[in-house]
Amino acid sequence: MMETEALEHLVRGIVDNPDDVSVQARTLRRGRTLEVHVHPDDIGKVIGRNGRTATAIRTVVGALSSESSLRIDFVDEFNRRPRR
Secondary structure (H helix, E strand, O other), X not given: OHHHHHHHHHHHHHOOOHHHOEEEEEEEOOEEEXXXXXXXXXXXXXXXXXXXXXXXXXXXXXXHOOOOOOEXXXXXXXXXXXXX
16 A cells, blocks of 8 residues: 555654654545544644645645545544544
């Protein structure tokens, strides 16, 4: 799963707590979802202003993927909710 490794590498380069980054792949009815878990202090860095960083990460990983239905959710560990 090249996308998972690339996503984890990208996110680790952005955050202050790279050891707390993990990516979990889930296969759901609507396709595959990659859940990115980060330290609560880093969620803002991963999302970025107006979601620009998250959009850029999704664009890069989407270009690497052969799947059209790949989703990437950033999970706020504090609230345990995916951020889209």
